[in-house]
Amino acid sequence: MENSIKIIMSERGKELVVVSSHKYRFIRKRKDELLKWICYNKSCYASILTDVKKTQVIKVIGEHKHEAITSQNIDRQVLRENCKRKASDSISTRPSKIIRKKLLTNVGTDIVHKDISSVRKAMYMARRKNVPIYPKSFDEAIDKIWEMQNDDIFKFNNKKFIHIPMNKSFICITTEDNLNFMSSCTEYFSDGTFQFAPNFFMQMYTVHCFKNGFYLPVIFIFLKDKFKQTYIEMWKFIKELYLQHTCWQRCTHFRTQS
Numbered sequence: 001m002e003n004s005i006k007i008i009m010s011e012r013g014k015e016l017v018v019v020s021s022h023k024y025r026f027i028r029k030r031k032d033e034l035l036k037w038i039c040y041n042k043s044c045y046a047s048i049l050t051d052v053k054k055t056q057v058i059k060v061i062g063e064h065k066h067e068a069i070t071s072q073n074i075d076r077q078v079l080r081e082n083c084k085r086k087a088s089d090s091i092s093t094r095p096s097k098i099i100r101k102k103l104l105t106n107v108g109t110d111i112v113h114k115d116i117s118s119v120r121k122a123m124y125m126a127r128r129k130n131v132p133i134y135p136k137s138f139d140e141a142i143d144k145i146w147e148m149q150n151d152d153i154f155k156f157n158n159k160k161f162i163h164i165p166m167n168k169s170f171i172c173i174t175t176e177d178n179l180n181f182m183s184s185c186t187e188y189f190s191d192g193t194f195q196f197a198p199n200f201f202m203q204m205y206t207v208h209c210f211k212n213g214f215y216l217p218v219i220f221i222f223l224k225d226k227f228k229q230t231y232i233e234m235w236k237f238i239k240e241l242y243l244q245h246t247c248w249q250r251c252t253h254f255r256t257q258s
C-alpha cells in the first residue's frame with residue numbers, strides 16, 4: 001500500500017504519479033522499458049522507476065529534502081483538474097453543479113471551503129481560454145460573435161442559440177425550445193432596458209410569454225440604437241426565426257388535422 005501509485009493530472013494536463021505522498025513528473029522511458037519519474041519539487045532530485053503500465057514502483061532513487069504533500073493537496077488538485085476539464089467541455093453547465101457532481105464521485109473528503117473557491121477560479125480561467133479577447137468596438141464585438149455563432153461551445157443541448165441578421169445590426173439570443181414554447185402561448189410582452197445592455201450596445205430588448213400566471217423571458221436582443229427602423233428590422237427577424245423554427249411543429253399539426 002505504501003508504494004501504491006495514483007495517477008493525477010497536472011495543471012498543464014500532463015500525467016503525474018503520486019507515490020507515498022510525493023508527486024512525480026515523467027522524465028523518460030528507459031531502454032529496459034521502465035519509466036523514470038522525478039520529484040515534482042523543482043529543487044529535489046529524488047526519483048522513482050515504475051513499470052510501463054504505471055502500476056508498480058520498481059525502484060526509489062534518492063531521498064526527498066522536503067515535506068510530503070497532504071492528501072488534501074492531492075484531492076484538491078484532482079478536483080480542480082477534473083472540474084477544469086468539465087468546465088471547458090460543457091460551457092453552459094453552472095460551475096457549482098460541476099463541482100457538486102465531482103465532489104460526490106471522485107475525491108476524498110478533505111476538501112475545505114477555501115479549496116472550492118480556488119477550484120471555481122480555475123474553472124473560470126479554463127473557460128476564459130475558449131472565448132476571444134474583449135472587443136474594442138461594436139463592429140469588433142458583432143464580427144467575433146458572427147464568426148463563433150455556430151461553434152460547439154456556443155450551443156445549448158447541441159442547438160444554436162445565437163442568431164444574427166445578415167447586415168449584422170443586432171444580436172438575438174433564443175433557442176428552438178423557447179420559440180416552440182412561444183407558439184404554445186397567446187400573450188406576449190416585450191420591452192427594452194437601457195440599463196443592462198453590454199458594452200457597445202444601447203439596449204437589451206426582451207420578449208416575454210405569459211403562461212400559468214408567470215412571465216417567462218424567451219428572446220433577448222441586443223440593439224445598438226433605438227431608431228424606428230431598428231425595431232422594424234428586429235421584429236421582421238424575430239418573425240422569420242419563429243417561422244423557421246416552429247415550422248416543423250406546425251406542419252405536423254396540419255397533417256394530423258387533415
Ligand SMILES: [Zn+2]
Nearest residue numbers: 039041044064
Ligand atoms: Zn522531492
